[in-house]
Amino acid sequence: MDFDVIVVGSGFAGSVLAERLANVLNKKVLIIEKRNHISGNMYDYEKYGFYIHKYGPHIFHTNNKEVFDYLSQFTEWIPYYHKVLANIDGKKVPLPFNLNTLYRLFPIEYAKKLEKKLIDNFGYGVKIPILKLKEKSKEIEDKDLEYLANYIYEKVFLNYTRKQWDLEPEELMGVTDRVPILISRDDRYFQDKYQVMPKEGYTKMFERMLSSKNIKIMLNTDYKEIVKIDFDEGKVYLFNNEFKGIFIYTGEIDYFFNYKYGKLPYRSLRFKFIELDKKFYLDTATENFPNEYEFTRITEFKHFYKSVNDGNINKTIIVEEYPEKYNEENEPYYPIPKKEYLEIYEKYKKEVSNLNNKFRNIKFYFVGRLAEYRYYNMDKVVERALEVFEEIKEGEKNE
Amino acid sequence: MDFDVIVVGSGFAGSVLAERLANVLNKKVLIIEKRNHISGNMYDYEKYGFYIHKYGPHIFHTNNKEVFDYLSQFTEWIPYYHKVLANIDGKKVPLPFNLNTLYRLFPIEYAKKLEKKLIDNFGYGVKIPILKLKEKSKEIEDKDLEYLANYIYEKVFLNYTRKQWDLEPEELMGVTDRVPILISRDDRYFQDKYQVMPKEGYTKMFERMLSSKNIKIMLNTDYKEIVKIDFDEGKVYLFNNEFKGIFIYTGEIDYFFNYKYGKLPYRSLRFKFIELDKKFYLDTATENFPNEYEFTRITEFKHFYKSVNDGNINKTIIVEEYPEKYNEENEPYYPIPKKEYLEIYEKYKKEVSNLNNKFRNIKFYFVGRLAEYRYYNMDKVVERALEVFEEIKEGEKNE
Numbered sequence: 001m002d003f004d005v006i007v008v009g010s011g012f013a014g015s016v017l018a019e020r021l022a023n024v025l026n027k028k029v030l031i032i033e034k035r036n037h038i039s040g041n042m043y044d045y046e047k048y049g050f051y052i053h054k055y056g057p058h059i060f061h062t063n064n065k066e067v068f069d070y071l072s073q074f075t076e077w078i079p080y081y082h083k084v085l086a087n088i089d090g091k092k093v094p095l096p097f098n099l100n101t102l103y104r105l106f107p108i109e110y111a112k113k114l115e116k117k118l119i120d121n122f123g124y125g126v127k128i129p130i131l132k133l134k135e136k137s138k139e140i141e142d143k144d145l146e147y148l149a150n151y152i153y154e155k156v157f158l159n160y161t162r163k164q165w166d167l168e169p170e171e172l173m174g175v176t177d178r179v180p181i182l183i184s185r186d187d188r189y190f191q192d193k194y195q196v197m198p199k200e201g202y203t204k205m206f207e208r209m210l211s212s213k214n215i216k217i218m219l220n221t222d223y224k225e226i227v228k229i230d231f232d233e234g235k236v237y238l239f240n241n242e243f244k245g246i247f248i249y250t251g252e253i254d255y256f257f258n259y260k261y262g263k264l265p266y267r268s269l270r271f272k273f274i275e276l277d278k279k280f281y282l283d284t285a286t287e288n289f290p291n292e293y294e295f296t297r298i299t300e301f302k303h304f305y306k307s308v309n310d311g312n313i314n315k316t317i318i319v320e321e322y323p324e325k326y327n328e329e330n331e332p333y334y335p336i337p338k339k340e341y342l343e344i345y346e347k348y349k350k351e352v353s354n355l356n357n358k359f360r361n362i363k364f365y366f367v368g369r370l371a372e373y374r375y376y377n378m379d380k381v382v383e384r385a386l387e388v389f390e391e392i393k394e395g396e397k398n399e
Numbered sequence: 400m401d402f403d404v405i406v407v408g409s410g411f412a413g414s415v416l417a418e419r420l421a422n423v424l425n426k427k428v429l430i431i432e433k434r435n436h437i438s439g440n441m442y443d444y445e446k447y448g449f450y451i452h453k454y455g456p457h458i459f460h461t462n463n464k465e466v467f468d469y470l471s472q473f474t475e476w477i478p479y480y481h482k483v484l485a486n487i488d489g490k491k492v493p494l495p496f497n498l499n500t501l502y503r504l505f506p507i508e509y510a511k512k513l514e515k516k517l518i519d520n521f522g523y524g525v526k527i528p529i530l531k532l533k534e535k536s537k538e539i540e541d542k543d544l545e546y547l548a549n550y551i552y553e554k555v556f557l558n559y560t561r562k563q564w565d566l567e568p569e570e571l572m573g574v575t576d577r578v579p580i581l582i583s584r585d586d587r588y589f590q591d592k593y594q595v596m597p598k599e600g601y602t603k604m605f606e607r608m609l610s611s612k613n614i615k616i617m618l619n620t621d622y623k624e625i626v627k628i629d630f631d632e633g634k635v636y637l638f639n640n641e642f643k644g645i646f647i648y649t650g651e652i653d654y655f656f657n658y659k660y661g662k663l664p665y666r667s668l669r670f671k672f673i674e675l676d677k678k679f680y681l682d683t684a685t686e687n688f689p690n691e692y693e694f695t696r697i698t699e700f701k702h703f704y705k706s707v708n709d710g711n712i713n714k715t716i717i718v719e720e721y722p723e724k725y726n727e728e729n730e731p732y733y734p735i736p737k738k739e740y741l742e743i744y745e746k747y748k749k750e751v752s753n754l755n756n757k758f759r760n761i762k763f764y765f766v767g768r769l770a771e772y773r774y775y776n777m778d779k780v781v782e783r784a785l786e787v788f789e790e791i792k793e794g795e796k797n798e
């Protein structure tokens with residue numbers, strides 16, 4: 001068997017492309033994965049009738065019907081609305097910060113006043129990033145809104161961001177926008193149309209995606225152990241044979257280019273899993289701790305599967321997340337959206353476009369979180385992979 | 400990376416050899432496995448705090464300290480004594496047939512009489528195969544023992560064997576010897592010194608065995624898809640490159656030789672897994688049904704982990720085993736120990752010895768259940784693999 005496609009990495013980016021290329025274009029695909037399992041950061045395993053996410057809690061949510069329908073070929077779903085409580089001033093209050101949060105934190109008359117001002121100035125059912133609220137309240141010189149903006153900024157964002165990133169919010173592009181303030185009574189963490197969890201876990205879904213006879217999977221293998229990229233010659237060798245075909249890369253982009261422009265930093269996490277002899281430990285799946293402790297949040301996995309599992313077993317598993325620097329031992333979780341790093345990334349990105357000129361017999365595609373050095377939600381990375389697939393398909397037609 | 404060793408199959412035979420060769424002799428090993436997971440028939444996964452064995456219940460027991468110590472590098476253990484009840488004449492009685500079984504089945508005075516005769520003729524604490532009991536009782540012309548022997552033969556062995564093998568006991572070599580009659584009060588299914596289950600399941604243990612950087616694992620791949628054996632030339636090609644080194648084969652021997660002497664038959668099983676909303680379904684892990692139903696036995700996995708898990712959750716999983724013919728769709732579980740098949744196997748075995756003359760640059764080793772067409776308990780296959788490893792090590796020294 002000769003391979004038509006090499007895929008480095010078996011997260012969503014790699015697995016969606018492998019699946020499409022094998023099943024739609026009948027390509028022979030070799031997936032190379034350095035971990036001892038498939039599924040990338042979505043890898044989970046069952047314990048006590050629910051699923052534990054090894055690389056941190058993953059909640060699926062999307063507005064993209066195409067993405068949802070695509071994945072529905074490989075899994076059934078169960079409904080799940082994610083809810084998060086933040087520990088602020090000793091109270092557990094709903095996050096994203098919303099009108100209910102106001103009432104939980106402030107005396108009722110004051111909360112009413114703030115609520116009215118928010119609605120008057122921004123409208124109902126609207127999402128505003130905290131930095132925009134800060135700006136606007138200054139601009140309109142409203143002392144109450146200014147107070148509120150500063151309060152939220154400090155209590156919800158500032159210390160959390162420092163803990164999470166070891167940076168000031170100002171240094172990070174767009175990070176605080178990820179959890180905007182919500183001027184409504186909706187306590188859910190996400191408002192997407194599809195909010196679900198895979199019924200038998202993510203790993204089972206990936207197994208089904210990759211079940212084609214056309215797909216071979218090589219585990220425990222860093223691609224550099226079996227693939228040689230000869231940048232001078234413009235050739236790729238797989239097991240010492242010249243490889244011609246499609247090369248999908250979903251690993252770290254700087255590693256691919258042997259760090260020629262320096263290393264791209266990541267934020268990492270240490271996960272502390274704790275098993276407890278209790279039915280439930282938290283009231284909602286996740287609690288954030290912006291201001292206390294070393295960890296940023298605690299998640300209790302059992303909540304995700306509550307709609308199908310009454311939780312009536314005296315066991316639960318929680319995970320605490322301790323942010324840390326990315327080093328040789330931990331995992332590169334979050335690209336750091338800081339200007340200077342994005343500039344380094346741009347240099348690598350240019351190299352990618354050069355590749356396709358130099359390597360006559362290879363088409364390279366750099367896809368996903370690590371290869372594009374940007375944060376992707378799961379649905380977004382699936383969307384992106386499906387787009388890349390369309391691009392490849394079009395390319396083949398024209399040949 | 401060039402591979403020094405190809406291993407086909409990741410059950411105990413393949414994994415033990417891969418582990419030893421990688422870790423002791425520092426060989427670069429490629430494991431090729433056609434399933435989408437490692438661990439061979441030992442593959443398990445957790446559910447509700449205990450482990451489900453996908454290819455039928457596997458209980459670890461051995462008298463071999465070396466094997467036990469070897470595996471202990473890769474897992475902690477929990478104690479577990481396997482117990483089996485057979486449904487005979489509407490009663491649940493201990494198996495292997497022992498003195499307690501006598502008392503459960505017969506009126507007390509008659510049981511006492513039989514017990515005395517058994518002990519007088521064979522001794523206490525002794526194991527006798529049913530066919531030997533039959534013979535001996537005839538020989539000494541003891542009507543009571545003859546009755547007992549025939550009773551056990553019919554009620555315990557005959558129909559069970561027919562169901563399990565679709566053959567008469569006489570056609571099968573040594574099958575009824577596997578569960579001899581036990582002249583003692585010991586109700587345990589096994590009497591071995593070490594009777595344990597891997598604390599975190601078999602799959603975790605295999606993951607640890609195969610965690611070396613020297614071991615690469617290729618899943619979803621029948622070795623013939625990437626390896627070409629040129630019998631005429633006496634050469635092996637891996638990904639179209641000539642491969643030189645060690646070739647460990649643990650797949651079906653007839654398949655390796657392209658069925659040149661015909662197909663070796665196997666007995667297969669269909670497993671019907673049933674999930675129940677109960678704490679426990681059976682009193683012991685396994686119940687046999689020699690005479691009723693289409694299935695041979697039911698096993699309840701939860702019992703295996705009772706020493707560490709109080710079972711206090713209202714969920715349990717049982718599996719019914721339905722014997723069937725081996726065909727293209729199911730799995731080859733049991734080599735059939737019938738004379739004519741063993742003769743075919745001998746022909747293949749001769750071919751194996753020829754290989755090592757013809758293939759100058761390859762050393763072939765055929766190891767395990769499928770490659771040696773014989774039933775191995777887990778400990779025996781580990782023992783065998785460790786022996787083969789010693790052989791390889793010695794061979795290398797002399798070079």
Ligand SMILES: Cc1cc2nc3c(=O)[nH]c(=O)nc-3n(C[C@H](O)[C@H](O)[C@H](O)COP(=O)(O)OP(=O)(O)OC[C@H]3O[C@@H](n4cnc5c(N)ncnc54)[C@H](O)[C@@H]3O)c2cc1C
Pocket residue numbers: 008009010011012013014032033034035039040041042055056057058059060061221222223224250251252255269333334367368369370376377378379381
């Ligand atoms: C803590 C955390 C929580 C998250 N929660 C959510 C959530 O709730 N909802 C949501 O939508 N998204 C969430 N995400 C985002 C989600 O994890 C990503 O969208 C997804 O992982 C992107 O898929 P990917 O294929 O690009 O990368 P990955 O899943 O990381 O897959 C890349 C794969 O490539 C392999 N690889 C890397 N380098 C090499 C190499 N050199 N050789 C071989 N293999 C290699 C890696 O081992 C990995 O398996 C979360 C992310 C994190 C970090």
Ligand SMILES: Cc1cc2nc3c(=O)[nH]c(=O)nc-3n(C[C@H](O)[C@H](O)[C@H](O)COP(=O)(O)OP(=O)(O)OC[C@H]3O[C@@H](n4cnc5c(N)ncnc54)[C@H](O)[C@@H]3O)c2cc1C
Pocket residue numbers: 407408409410411412413431432433434438439440441454455456457458459460620621622623649650651654668732733766767768769775776777778780
């Ligand atoms: C129902 C059942 C219950 C058992 N219970 C017990 C028990 O309680 N206690 C006990 O000690 N033993 C038990 N055994 C025996 C135990 O399963 C064997 O000892 C063990 O599986 C032998 O290991 P192996 O490596 O030889 O074979 P396997 O475990 O079968 O491994 C062989 C591997 O090779 C792979 N393979 C085959 N052909 C190819 C190919 N062409 N290309 C790539 N890969 C290939 C297979 O997919 C498989 O993963 C039981 C067996 C069965 C069938």
